[in-house]
Amino acid sequence: MAAHPDSSESTAKMPRIGALDAARGIALIAMATYHLTWDFEFFGYLDPGTATHGWLKLYARSIASSFLFLAGFSLVLAHFPTIRFESFFKRFGVIVAAALAISAATFFFVRDGWIFFGILHCIAAASLIGLAFLRLPPVLTLIVAAAAAALPSVYHAPLFDLPPLLFVGLSENLPRSNDYVPLLPWTGALLAGIAVARFAFSRGWLHALARLPAGPGWLRWGGRNSLLVYLVHQPVLIGIVALISIIAPPQKPDPIQSYLASCEAACLAEGSDTTLCNRFCSCTLERLQEQSLLTPLQSGAILPDKDERVLELARACSATSQ
Secondary structure (H helix, E strand, O other): OOOOOOOHHHHHHOOOOHHHHHHHHHHHHHHHHHHHHHHHHHOOOOOOOHHHOHHHHHHHHHHHHHHHHHHHHHHHHHHOOOOOHHHHHHHHHHHHHHHHHHHHHHHHHOHHHOOOOOHHHHHHHHHHHHHOOOOOOHHHHHHHHHHHHHHHHHOOOHHHHOHHHOOOOOOOOOOOOOOOOOHHHHHHHHHHHHHHHHHHHHOOOHHHHHOOOOOOHHHHHHHHOHHHHHHHHHHHHHHHHHHHHHHOOOOOOOHHHHHHHHHHHHHHHOOOOHHHHHHHHHHHHHHHHHOOOOEEEOOEEEOOOOOHHHHHHHHHHHHHHO
């Protein structure tokens, strides 16, 4: 999703690498398959939490890493050895505008999981950081990339739970969002792309990369227009699954199992361990049933968040589950 060289001087030094466009196109296909899984879960064809656990969680992380790595590689192709600020900020503005549009749309339509710092937000912010590394030794950039990737696994602080600092990625409690891609650890992938591109440039490998098979034209077109594809694909996929749900509606889930699955998925997404989440959800289920507060809806039984009694029993169960 990063810009590509367009000046004659840059083109002479940095050849257009069709295989890079194809790689970005493959990443788009992978992203679409993952989002399709999310859509089927949203419409009730898959169990709650399917798209955010197990191998699909790893799949999503590898897709995000690939986009950021390719963005870092492309940053070198476009802006090394000379940063073309006008071109950079023009592209940067387009990405920021797209990110803000996604935030606004999800805020109004999926308030409880709105995207306040997703993949586009991260690419924009990490690209700004990446500018500072374009001319640094690639070994140093690679070391910083590794440190950025590792830091969230060894350090968290309550300070970063503050909403204005959630974008950093060092919070103790993960926020709920349908696409949360904080600067840490993900900036590490972009910096790794910069380092690898710099190594390739210094060893004269870029022209060899440009001669690699680039795949079919439609795949390269998708890679060259990745931002457009990204913005369009999800509404199209949701429309398709919505149509399927009209023709062949999903089976209604068992309310009890649906509640437990949904509760445990939400609990795990906030960073709690499996044992604690099992105790908490079992406790809330039991108390909801005792007080006849379990409300069966199309998606299964859920907590009516505005009911003070429900909030009170949730607080009580949270305390007893620790």
